[in-house]
Amino acid sequence: MKKDYYALLGVPRNATQEEIKRAYRRLALKYHPDRNPGDPEAEERFKEISEAYEVLSDPEKRAIYDAQGHAGLHQRGFRGFEDVEDIFSAFSDLFEEFFGFSFRERSPGRKPRAGADLSYEVSLSLEEVYHGKEVEITLEKYLRCEECGGSGLAPGAGPRYCPVCKGRGHVVHSEGFFRLTTTCPHCQGMGTLISDPCPRCHGEGRVWGKRRLRVKIPPGVEEGSVIRVPGEGEAGLYGGPPGDLYLKIRTKPHAYFRREGKNLVLTLVIGVVDAILGARTEVQHLSGETIPIEIPRGTQPGDRLLLKGKGLPDPRGGEPGDLLVEIEVRLPSRVNREQEELLRRFSELEKSEGPQVKSRKKSGFWRKIFKE
Structure with a gap:
């Protein structure tokens, strides 16, 4: 949860712009990352007070914050600062006023x-x-520029040492007890200067x-x-x-196969007779080979037949997956008279009792076994 901006700067809600500015200067001096190297808490505090100052020093943003709080700012796209470099870039003129030197030198x-x-x-x-x-x-x-090999230098040219930082890439500023090392503004931290850049890049x-x-x-x-x-x-x-x-x-998507991890899944549609009596068929595998499939007698709709090792290879070199053949039984939508007579005869031989609602309780033989 975000903290109250006024509380962060230690000022009342009716504080003037000058009071807000003085409070931020005092806290920025205290929590500045270069004064607290390696201290993540100080850096986080520095970001918090800078975000507070960014809002309270802007009359429009301050009015939105006073009326609607953090939510109002968020709805209008205000996100604060992601890192201290954003702060140095936004407040470089202000820091120059505070400390006597600019923080633009920190730009990459x-x-x-x-x-x-x-x-x-x-x-x-x-x-x-x-x-x-x-x-x-x-x-x-x-x-990468082939003309200069990525160096940025014109062919035959070479870099020269920066005269400001003497090749160190940084300069030191002092303001009373406050000592700050910053990136050299002349060479941008490179320590060298390119006087003859590559014409291509x-x-x-x-x-x-x-x-x-x-x-x-x-x-x-x-x-x-x-x-x-x-x-x-x-x-x-x-x-x-x-x-x-x-x-x-x-x-x-494939016309026939789908994958489940390393396994391949294939739906095989068979007729009622094949489901009852069993059958043998063949499918064209992804490998290009023809694979025989044995459909056992009494196969039920939804059964899965397992063909071990006929799935996808393991990209890490382990065991391959399996091929799973899902059975779908196709029922005829109509039968002729001869087929109907055979089915009725089959029903008599099976001693079918006709359609029944399946009970969720055990009955008959199972009731005796489990003594319900």
Whole structure:
């Protein structure tokens, strides 16, 4: 639950803008992350008071907060600050007023940054899942600049040391007892300067383009699984490392088979006579082979026949799944006179008592057994 903004700054609800500003200056000095290195509680407190100041120093946001609280701000898209870098960026002029130097120097600038991760959905037929497949993917993304090899330098050029930080990448500011080390604003923390950038990538070390690659999908890959391809995301900025590519697997519906984990399920429709007397049939498997199926006598609708090891391969090299054959008995919608006579004769031989409502209690023989 979010805390009261006025309580966070220690000011009354009728505080003036000057009182709010003074309170924030005092607390920002106390909880600043550079004054409390490695202290997550101080950093969290710094974010809380900065969020409070962001709202209470803005007349429009303050009016919404006074009338509707945190919910009113949330409905209008206010989310606060995700990290301290957002605070330094938003309040750089204010911090320069408070402490005598700007916090814009903390911006990432030309500091090497990792490339973004990419995601791509791969749709496979069930046959491709069974056998495995090498898929070809074409991506539009940032690629490492081949002209400069990702350095951002023009061919033959070299970086030179920053004259402000002497190659250290940071500078030190002092204001009384308050000592702060910040990123060098001249070289943005690189320690070096590029005076002759690459003409193709303009010094970024990467360019927009297309890349085609082939990725092997193992047999039996699971539905919804994600395959990581290291280094195939976007190229990094200013020589930073590339991101990764994540492939999400989707299985296309099959005309006859469906998958349950490693198992394959097939629905087999048979006639009444085959269910009673048993039968033999064949099905075309995903592997391409023809598999015989024995239907035992007295097979009931909904029965499942198990064919061990005829499911999908295990992508981790374990035992394969099974093939489950679900039985569906097809009843004839009409019969001719000869068939009807045979069925009536069959009913007499079976000594059928006709349709009956099935009791949920045990009766007859079972009642005697269980002595109900």
